[in-house]
Amino acid sequence: MKALALAFKLLFRDYRSGELSLLFLALIIAVTSVTAISLLADRLQQTMVTQAAEFLAADLVVNSTTPISADIVQMATGLNLQQAQSIEFTSVIMENEQLLLAGVKAVSNNYPLRGQLKTSLSDYATEQIQAHGPERNTVWVEKRILSALNLKLGEQLRIGEKALTISHVLTYEPDKRGDLYSLSPRAMLNTEDLAATQVIQPGSHIHYFWQFAGAPEALAQFKQQLKPLLNPSQKLMDIHEDRPEIGGALQRAERYLGLSSIVIVLIAGVTIAMSTRRYSERHLDTAALLRCLGSTQAQILTLFTWQIILLGVLASSVGCGLGWLLQDFLLHLLASLLPQKIAAPSLLSIVFGLLMGIIILLGFALPPLLQLRKVSALRVLRRDLEPLPASAWLVYGLAISLLSVLIWQYTHDLRMTATIGLSGVAGFVLLYALAYGLLTLLKPLLPKLSLAWRLSLQNLVQERSTSISQILAFSMALMVMQLSYTVKSDLIDNWQQQLPVQAPNHFALNIFPEQVHSVEQDIQLATQGNSHFYPIVRGRLTAINDVAVQRYVTKDSQGQQATERDLSLTWSESLPPDNTLVSGNWWQDKREGVVSVEQKLAENLGIKMGDRLTFTVGSEQFTAQVSSLRQVHWETMQPNFYMIFAPGNLERFAHTFLTSFYLAPAQKAFLNTLVKNYPSITVLEVDQILAQLKTILTQLTTTINYLFSLGVLAGFTVLFAAITASLDQRKHKSAIMRTLGANSRLLNTIHCIEFAGLGLISGILAVCLAESVTWVLYHFVMHLEYHSRVLLWVLIPLSASGVIAAAGYFGLLKVSQTTPMQILRSL
Amino acid sequence: MTRSHISETPTSLIEVRQLGKTVNTATGPIHILTDINLRINAGESLAIIGTSGSGKSTLLGLLAGLDLPSQGEVFIQQHALTTMDEDARAELRNQLIGFVFQAFQLLPGLTALENVMLPLELSHRADAEVVAAALLQRVGLGNRLTHTPKQLSGGEQQRVALARAFVTQPRILFADEPTGNLDRKTGAHIIDLLFELNAEQQTTLILVTHDVQLAQRCQHTITLEGGCML
Incomplete structure (x- = not known):
């Protein structure tokens, strides 16, 4: 208890002297964003599930x-x-x-x-x-x-x-x-x-x-x-x-919510880590003095740990309150787009924000704290004496483990946690190596540069470990911003492709071959558009490689549903536009007795390329060999088929045609004409389902856009924290330079070049890392198609360079307006 | 140690008139320096002594244009420091002034040679490297040119700081407790070196110290107490 009381006293003195302001601010920002996103994600997710439940x-x-x-x-x-x-x-x-x-x-x-x-x-x-x-x-x-x-x-x-x-x-x-x-x-x-x-x-x-x-x-x-x-x-x-057409979108949106939460957790972690480092650096003297006054290592550790916990509880409570207000404000902004009834926040997500703050703080503060414990008493006499560095494994291991636990806690998705965790570690090592390499490459160039360039780049090269930690922080922030943007844009694009404007919203079935021509003309006349007609033969898959299909079927599986009823078999000269070949080739030399199978059904029934499938149509049995596997986008709500044959295989069987077309609401009367003219035709109206789908996708899109903005906002806080964390050192250097006669123009130029350089390197590394993470995420988690965005490769490094240079310039502007004596005394 | 040491000649290099420094705090203003008047001629040496908190370092900072007074004026070569902006004062420092601090104040990322070269580079001297290396040789660090401050002892760091102070051949050298962070033996070596270089370059020396013996090596001494000259 005595240690707690002393910790409280010292903390209060730190607060009074202004030492705590930055860490306190960083913590509040981090906890505010974590709480806001946690509450927002929780409430939106619950609302989305409730909203989606409407579809059932x-x-x-x-x-x-x-x-x-x-x-x-x-x-x-x-x-x-x-x-x-x-x-x-x-x-x-x-x-x-x-x-x-x-x-x-x-x-x-x-x-x-x-x-x-x-x-x-x-x-x-x-x-x-x-x-x-x-x-x-x-x-x-x-x-x-x-x-x-x-x-x-x-x-x-x-x-x-x-x-x-x-x-x-x-x-x-x-x-x-x-x-x-x-x-x-x-x-x-x-x-x-x-x-x-x-x-x-x-x-x-x-x-x-x-x-x-x-x-x-x-x-x-x-x-x-x-x-x-x-x-x-x-x-x-x-x-x-x-409801795969809804479920798929919902699942991806839920994953984006998860991803956004992770992004915020990561960024909050980095922000706190940067600020804690500065805090512990500034407390080296206190630790040394305490050693001189007879404190043991354990006492110092206890004292500082209590201080951190107290600080964590105080700042996290404030952050939680602000986070609550922020999410409420965001939901207020979203009100017109969301369902009238938003799910109430769960108590757990509020407490979780509070715990998060303390856990992140301890995760990142404990390693530097362990350093403080090792501060030599001699530091009181010799200020340049650095403490023994804490083991890098301990520092990063602890931070990564904690983050992984938090990510898992947020997503409850082991695969996503592992993907993020492993790519995070790999990315971190890679970033470190790349940053180290780039700075080493700069060194031989220095003597050839002008004074301002040399002094600014010299700062980066000589203070390599500081530069690298800043580059890592900047890259991390930029990386998550880019990642949020890319995933967001691709998700929205994907949904828009899923539902293009004037997507066919009606199906006509049971069209006899002799009716195709006139039905086509009628539809064209009414809709001013062309429709594709698919032949349909009703048949059943009965055996795979001469073994009865029931042997391959598992209960309640897609395979069971597909084999217990007649399938719509079709033939087509070309690969339907929404389909993608995943193995094999579309019809080449062999066209007789070959079939293309939908990939998921094939997986479900264990069908492989080259397998012999037996079908029964009416009383006739025939076999076909699997010549390709196709990926089908069922969520597009377009005519899709499990089995497509090469032309020439099914024509001999009785068949009808199926078509789909777009009909505007005002043209609905055409359906009655169609049914009257062709009584055998069945018309299916999917316009209402499409409208439902569009509504939910619009809501998801808006939500995701707001989450993205939150991510960007959090990214800027880390940039701010990273810049602020290094200001002391830079102010000190600038004060000495001014004492030796450097003018403000030179100092400003040096700061601009230095920060622009940091931004450029960070930007390049961030793009490399973000693209790699995106690829991994798309490939293993979100199942989206990856494509590189060339513009980002240019835009991110350049804008990062500009933004960081501007932030650094303004952060240090005061240095050129304050007397050197004041600066030297304040540090 | 009275006002009699203050030169009255019109060729004063430094002139201080009714100088005062006040700091406002939560409990009210604190007068750190009050009504300081002095003149220092070129080539003279002056020690400023006094107890801790008497305002020695503040006076040094004001004389060198590192800080601005609350009242009064400081003239260096007839230039009034208070009428100049920070950049103009920086230029003046670069041309006329050298510094030695108690805490050395070397740039940690630069080598010994680069630290000494810096003031020359700021005045765009092409021969910066040669001149800096020669001066480091002179202070006995010819074999430590590429070492960074962290790799040097306290005494060596202060010698680098001395070399940096003298490398521009300044007309005035300000030294703030130059031996404060050093043991007695190393401190004595540094002081000898400082006075040797001072004599070689005929620099005007203003030295802040609380060491009376050291002060006696200067031509003039002023004592501060409670921010006032005795």
Whole structure:
């Protein structure tokens, strides 16, 4: 306790003398940014998951062709989970002598558990948000049902044996899926009316969706207990697995949040490390004096550790408060883009910010503290006596271990932690070696340079260890800024490519070969665009290398889903535009009996190049050899195929065509004409799904842009800390130079050249490192395509040089305006 | 040690009129120097003595233009330091003044030779290296030219500082407790060297010390107490 009291006293004296201001400021900045990002990331992530859960209308869904057992329902009730259900099937509706295949959906009173329904009462009325589905005896329908069946609001629509009053036009349903039941025009009724329709008979093709929502812990427990209870016809769905077009974007956005957090942690660490170094350098004399006065090494260590902890607690508390305000302010800025309800911050992320501050401080302050412990008492007499350096392994090992723990804590992603950690260590060693090499190369050039150039570069070369530590700090800051920018831009580009303007938003299926020409003409006339027609043969994959395919299938896998039903087989002369060949070649010499397989399905079923696949079409069996594997971007929501054959292999089988096209909202009436002219054609509308997707991607983009700005802001704090940390030494040199007669112009030139040089070297190293980390991240973690940005190779070193030179110039401007005596006395 | 030592000739190299320095603190202003008047002619040597905190080093800083007074004037070769800006004072120092500090104040990143060359390079002398090397030879460090301050002992560092002070052949040399950081024997060697170089170059010497014996080697002495000349 005595040590704590003494530590507090000394700390207060340090504070009074202004010694603590810089470290305190650096800590506050670091903890503020860490807390803000931690809270922001936590809240946005929770919000994103909640928002994304809308796409399922629940947190978890069990999809089944039969009602689920009472045990499951009871288990969910026991865990306090909210429950709802929807039942989907197709049904032919006839009104006013018109027939229409409708996607009927019966929903329970609690539906939807997540998200909302939207309806309108006329073309011109604004949309109304509905928390729940139709009342008993009423039905909500999409507008196309009204126009196709010549119906109006308030009239009766008969579904099976039950006549229901059309009370609303349904304009939005959160969990609309891209399958036949969902994409035929929707009629929504209450489950309590379902029995009266008498549509559901034994053997009817029906999909039950049992929906659950609740606390994350309860959901996790439910999921775990539920899995063994499900039979093969029942499937558990959550947002990551079952909406790949959303899940992929969400996962990448979550990783970007993780990456941003790491960036901030790294930067905060470097900022604190730079400031702590200055703090410990300034405390060498105190440590020496304490040794003279009889303190043991252990006492000195205890004393300084207490001081650091006290400082950490104080500054972190202030930082936490400011961080809270900052994230609140940022969320306020984002308010118009985010869903109305933002998830509440968890207490853990607030406390985590506080702990973070203290842990980072100790991680970076402990090694210099260990140095202070070793200060010789003789230093009191000889001020130039340096303490024994702390082991580099100890310093960097401790810092890297702590950072790795923090990164893991933030991301809960071992792979990402390992990737960042290992590339961080490799990058650090590489940076050190490169900086050392570059400075060594400069040395022989010095005698040939003019005085200002020589003196400034001499500073860099002679004080190599100081220069390298600054270069490392600058490079690190610049690297993370570039990394944030690159990943951000590529993510956004990737999403924009996923959803280009006027991406096809309608599918037409079951087009007979003789209809292709006229359908193509009609579509062209209506949309002013060209559509590609894909032939479709329905067939089943039955064996791989003559072994029944069931032997290769694992439960609930993509392979199981693909082999338990008919696949859409197609042929094509060219590789579809969204597909990428990952092995093999597109059709060359051999065109007979060859097939190209989608890569993920191939992995799932263990299909390799050259394997013989057996297919059954109708009653006929045939084989084909795998000649290539393709990567398919399913998230683009374009027609994509597991199996593509070379032309000439499938033409003999009965086939229909599939096409996709873009239709603006105003052109919707064309769909009725199309269905009327070609009754066999099924039209699927994915425009609503695309609109949903666009909304969520826009929100993610905005969020990521703000996170990036925070990263840049944090980057500037490290630049500031690194420059400030070296000011004492530079002020001292400048004061001596002024004493010897150097004028302010010469001093300013020297400072500019020196800092510009530091910036240039740091910029070059930062670009090298950032590009390497980006490649590793894209390749192993984010699964994005890597491409180098040439402009950054020029822009980063030059702008770093300019910005750091300006910061250094202004930081030292005071030196030329203060008398040498004042400077020498203040140091 | 009275005012009688102050020269009254019109050719004074340094002239100080009613010089004062006041520092404002939280508890009120502190008068570090009050009403200092003196004249020093070219080639003379003057010791400033006094107890710690009597204002010796402050007076030296003001005389050399390293700091600005709160009241009064300092003239060097009839140039009023207070009317000059910091750059003009720096130029004046480069042309006329050499310094030796108690804490040596060598630039840590430069070698002994580079430290000594620096004042010559600041006045764009082409022969800086030759002149600096010769002077280092003269102070007995001919074999330590490429050593940095960290590789030199305290006495050696002060000899480098002496060489740097004399390398421009200054008209005035300011020495602030030049032996303060050295043991007695090394200190004595440094003082001998300082006076030898001073005699060789006929430099005007202003020396701050609390060592009365050392002060007696100067032609004149002034004593400060509580910021006032006795």
